[in-house]
Amino acid sequence: MxxxxxxxxxxxxxxxxxxxxxxxxxxxxxxxxxxxMNIRRFGIHNLLPPGVELLSGPGCPVCVSxxxxxDQAIELTKFDDVIxxxxxxxxxVPGSYESLESARSAGGDVRVVYSPLDALEIAxxxxxxxxxxxxxxxxTTVPTISxxxxxxxxLGIGNFYVLPxxxxxxxxxxxxxxGDNEIDGFILxxxxxxxxxxxxxxxxxxxxxxxxxVTGFEPVDILMGIxxxxxxxxxxxxxxxNEYSRVVLNEGNxxxxxxxxxxxxxxxxxxxxxxxxxxxxxxxxxxxxxxxIRSVVxxxxxxxxxxxxxxxxxxLQGKIKPDECPLFDTVCTPDNPVGPCMVSSEGSCHAxxxxx
Amino acid sequence: xxxxxxxxxxxxxxxxxxxxxxxxxxxxGLMLLEDVKVGDWVIVHAGFAIEKIDPEEAIGTxxxxxxxxxxxxxxxxxxxxxx
Numbered sequence: 463m464x465x466x467x468x469x470x471x472x473x474x475x476x477x478x479x480x481x482x483x484x485x486x487x488x489x490x491x492x493x494x495x496x497x498x499m500n501i502r503r504f505g506i507h508n509l510l511p512p513g514v515e516l517l518s519g520p521g522c523p524v525c526v527s528x529x530x531x532x533d534q535a536i537e538l539t540k541f542d543d544v545i546x547x548x549x550x551x552x553x554x555v556p557g558s559y560e561s562l563e564s565a566r567s568a569g570g571d572v573r574v575v576y577s578p579l580d581a582l583e584i585a586x587x588x589x590x591x592x593x594x595x596x597x598x599x600x601x602t603t604v605p606t607i608s609x610x611x612x613x614x615x616x617l618g619i620g621n622f623y624v625l626p627x628x629x630x631x632x633x634x635x636x637x638x639x640x641g642d643n644e645i646d647g648f649i650l651x652x653x654x655x656x657x658x659x660x661x662x663x664x665x666x667x668x669x670x671x672x673x674x675x676v677t678g679f680e681p682v683d684i685l686m687g688i689x690x691x692x693x694x695x696x697x698x699x700x701x702x703x704n705e706y707s708r709v710v711l712n713e714g715n716x717x718x719x720x721x722x723x724x725x726x727x728x729x730x731x732x733x734x735x736x737x738x739x740x741x742x743x744x745x746x747x748x749x750x751x752x753x754x755i756r757s758v759v760x761x762x763x764x765x766x767x768x769x770x771x772x773x774x775x776x777x778l779q780g781k782i783k784p785d786e787c788p789l790f791d792t793v794c795t796p797d798n799p800v801g802p803c804m805v806s807s808e809g810s811c812h813a814x815x816x817x818x
Numbered sequence: 819x820x821x822x823x824x825x826x827x828x829x830x831x832x833x834x835x836x837x838x839x840x841x842x843x844x845x846x847g848l849m850l851l852e853d854v855k856v857g858d859w860v861i862v863h864a865g866f867a868i869e870k871i872d873p874e875e876a877i878g879t880x881x882x883x884x885x886x887x888x889x890x891x892x893x894x895x896x897x898x899x900x901x
Contacts, residue, residue, distance in 0.1 A: 465876075494820055496820055576864070576865055579865050600820055602863055605866070606866040609847055610847075652820075653821075653822045707872070707875045709869050711869075715869050717849075717851065
């Protein structure tokens with residue numbers, strides 16, 4: 463059995479957590495959709511001692527994608543010679559006017575894959591089409607896109623493109639900490655950190671005097687990460703910890719980082735709820751700009767608009783909890799989602815709905 | 819979306835490998851790793867092995883958890899992989 467799922471260890475740590483005497487209000491934020499999901503799935507939100515709150519931050523790539531990105535993807539489906547390929551999470555996300563799902567019903571060629579390498583395969587099998595992969599995701603996913611683009615170059619597959627929509631986590635933490643959010647500590651994302659490492663968080667967290675712990679995803683990992691943070695906060699210590707050292711190295715994955723920066727460079731990009739964050743997105747370097755679908759297809763989506771009443775943007779900043787949104791479980795449910803936080807299986811609203 | 823699954827490498831063919839866990843076998847890209855060997859456990863995300871799992875670190879973390887300290891600080895400058 464996986465020792466990080468050991469019920470006895472879990473009980474031991476759960477007891478430590480529920481008996482923890484915070485002495486004041488402590489707000490911890492997780493910034494990874496898988497943490498959001500697993501905290502609810504394992505019932506960890508029910509073990510918190512008085513005063514301790516868990517907030518879900520902008521950790522779901524689908525949720526933080528601005529409507530204008532989805533609108534561009536939908537425009538692409540209107541070309542007969544374009545195949546839009548995406549991770550499954552993206553399909554039902556409502557853009558300003560419709561989703562990829564409805565665009566597909568209207569005749570667009572939208573395909574779901576598990577890996578960007580599958581999209582490359584589709585490109586190879588359809589040489590007369592332009593195959594565009596919706597390149598969303600944080601630093602965990604970026605090197606997989608880089609590697610796929612380099613493979614397309616190596617294999618001479620000229621009809622493979624991307625619509626870049628990646629997001630970087632450190633500028634997002636900076637934006638959150640510079641705003642009026644009250645965050646006492648971060649449960650840092652395990653797999654983003656597997657790529658970028660631990661040390662890279664130090665500057666921003668130390669400057670704002672907010673501790674963070676890189677945390678794994680098993681029940682024992684998450685309890686451990688939370689306890690490390692609570693102990694540090696109670697003692698008034700700054701802490702940059704690594705609970706997930708079996709996977710995450712201090713310096714990160716050097717080869718993956720090299721791949722990211724060989725293919726991409728930073729640019730300002732809009733986030734749902736957080737607005738435009740400087741240098742928080744990625745564009746292709748000049749050398750690879752011919753792989754951006756917008757270099758060969760001209761798209762002009764109608765002006766973006768927000769879903770009336772949807773407070774996904776506030777949820778993503780931890781300003782409100784999902785069930786504080788008036789639409790939650792009234793008009794907005796996983797079957798009839800209004801906003802992306804309810805659509806995505808990793809969205810905070812979805813997680814709150816599924817595991818009460 | 820940054821979901822990663824621990825799987826074991828069972829076959830390597832250049833940049834492409836096959837990994838297995840619980841009877842499920844999957845083809846993955848190995849371009850993000852250096853020195854990966856058959857038998858290594860890796861985290862698989864979006865069809866790529868993104869990092870290796872260090873079995874000794876896994877045991878080390880568990881020992882610290884057993885001590886119940888709840889304190890796994892990394893002193894400044896110290897390598898996470900060494901602690």
